[in-house]
Amino acid sequence: MLRRDDSELAESSLDGALARFAADNDDLVLQTRSLLTRIVADAPRHARLANTLSLLEHIGSHKIMTTQHASDIDQPTLKHVAEEAGHAYFMKRQAEKIAEHPLEYADDELLAPAAARMYFQRLEAALVRALARRRSARAVYLYMSMIVEFRALWFYGLYQQTLRRARHPLTLKRILGEEQSHLGDVTHRLETAGELSDARTAELTGYEKALYVRLLTALQHAVA
DSSP, X not given: OOOHHHHHHHHHHHHHHHHHXXXXXXXXXXXXXXHXXXXXXXXXXXXXXXXXXXXXXXXXXXHHHHHOOSTTOOHHHHHHHHHHXXXXXXXXXXXXXXXXXXXXXXXXXXXXXXXXXXXXXXXXXXXXXXXXXXXOHHHHHHHHHHHHHHHHHXXXXXXXXXXXXXXXXXXXXXXXXXXXXXXXXXHHHHXXXXXXXXXXXXXXXXXXXXXXXXXXXXXXXHTO
């Protein structure tokens, strides 16, 4: 258990990391916000976006299950995979509520499906190349989780703002709260293991930003 001083230090460090991520992505806020505004205003597109987010959450939970299956798997990891699967279910339910009919993870019921799937594949490959020779398999999982949570909090935050401005009934408060909790947990675990590095985090978030730009561009083309 963290002492109060350690807990406050970890929280301060995480706040700083989130602030740096926000600053590094400031140039993408207007494009992302404009895209979300257009999508939320159009129910069929909105349903497809929510279904795509469900797919991404499902892919994330599946990757945890396929990479973290050793006998020493711990409670935080099991909690993480359960909540990611829960997010996939929640977004699927919201997508079908918006669409008013069942949806599958079929290409015509998603937005930019190829780019969405490749986002995770390319990010995982980049992290494995950057980390595998110098870090444990657990560290690769934790770094992957941390980088994805940075983007999830950033994107879902903009999505929540867009929903509020549109007076849409969908709220993402629970997802945002759980993603924040996941981020705090994986960051603390990396720090405790002596694996956390500001320089390495900056390098990996740089990889992720380039992949997000590709996904953003594909989404923009999908709704053009």
